[in-house]
Amino acid sequence: MAKYIKISCLGPQPYRIDQAVPYPEAVEMMAAHWQRELDRVLPDRPDLIVVPEACDRPYQHPIEKRNAFYRTRGNRIRDLFAENAKRHQCYITYPAHIEMPDGTWRNSVQLIGRDGEIVGFYHKNHLVPSEQSDGGMTYGQDVPLVETDFGRVAFAICFDLNFEELRLQVEKLQPDLIVFPSMYHGGLMQSYWAYSCRAFFAGAVASLPCTIVSPTGETVATTTNYYHFVTATVNLDSAIIHIDDNGSKFKEIKDRYGTEVKIHDPGLLGSVLLSSESDRFTVQDVIDEFGLVRLSEYFDNCRQHRCTLVHE
Incomplete structure (x- = not known):
């Protein structure tokens, strides 16, 4: 059945x-900044808000001052995001540098649920x-898949987008959506990740185009x-189907x-995006009814066919 989700991406500088601003005051300035930014998209009633990598890093502070700021910040900005998530019944990403209990630091993103609780996190690999x-x-080591009420x-x-080994791990997870907080846009890599993982892609990039792919x-x-924020609705009940044998x-x-x-x-791809726009059946129901083959399965069949003939 149609599974519509409204996504907002924010990419302020x-x-x-x-x-010279004292750290407690600086933290409150950062909190006020992010409330203003969230207020740009909250009227659209999004299901998910994505913001850039290290969203509350004070710009151009040297490392020792930056870390002192973070220690004063604690969970203040995360809690602000959580309050907004709960009040507006949406998911919000909180990408930030966080200090672990052992004193090490991670470049992370935490996903806050509609109830204001943390439902998942990822450390930059x-x-x-x-x-x-x-x-x-x-370095992060794990590649998690987070289950939400709208999908996986x-x-x-950021830099993750350059590494094939990570993309292949994500591909195996079969996500419905890839969330990408970043300072780096990635260009064609955004489209490549979306297509190869058969997933929608929501990228929030500071000072650069934010995209939903x-x-x-x-x-x-x-x-x-002119505007560094965007909101769009996508249908996650979709599948990529190759034209060959299905068209x-x-x-x-x-x-x-x-x-x-x-x-x-x-056009030009040889594949289509099949979506259920109905509340009566899912895209998988259509695939089963008409004996369609999803793109990944089709390519696997092609590989098997080649191996069979090569070894004869």
């Missing part, structure tokens, strides 16, 4: 606070080396040079279900 050598960060969520942060690698919505059934599907099924062809 990193917030500047004079280094692929740091820029200077984050470790100069910033004291420790996986994460990548479909599983066919197409940009659904983006911020502009002959598309007319029959449309004849039977009309507007209750959407078959979107992005």
Whole structure:
């Protein structure tokens, strides 16, 4: 059945606070900044708000001052986000540098649920080396999948997007949505991750375009040079279907279900995005009814066919 989710992405410039400002005051300035930013999209009643990497890092503070700020900050900004999540019944990401109980630091994103509680988190697996050598960060090791009331969520942060081994791990998780808080845009890598993982992609990038990308690698919505926030609705009850061996059934599907099924062809890709727009059946029901094959299964069949002939 149609599974609509409204996603908001925010990409303001990193917030500047004079280094002479006392840390308690600086923390409150940061809190006020982020309340203003959240207020830009909350009227749209989003299901999920995504904000950039290290969202509450004071801009251009040296490391010792930055860490002192963080220790004063504690959970103040996270709690602000949690209060908003609970009040507005939405999920909000909180990407931040956090100090662990053993004194090490992580570049992380915490996902806050509609009740204001933490429902999942991810530690950046692929740091820029200077984050470790100069910033004291420790590499994350796990690649979690978080179950939400709208679907399965996986994460990548900034530099992560460059690493095939991480993408392959995320691909195996079969997420419905990849959340990407970042300082780096990634360009074509956003579309590549979305297509290869068969997932929607929500990227919030500081000072650069924030984008919502479909599983066919197409940009659904983006911020502009005028506005650094964007909201769009996507349907997660979708599947990528290759035209080969499936395309002959598309007319029959449309004849039977009309507007209750959407078959979107992005062109040039050889695949379409099949979506259930109905409250009566899921996209998997349509796949089963018409004997369709999802893209990943189709490619696996092609590999098997090649191996069979090569070894004959």
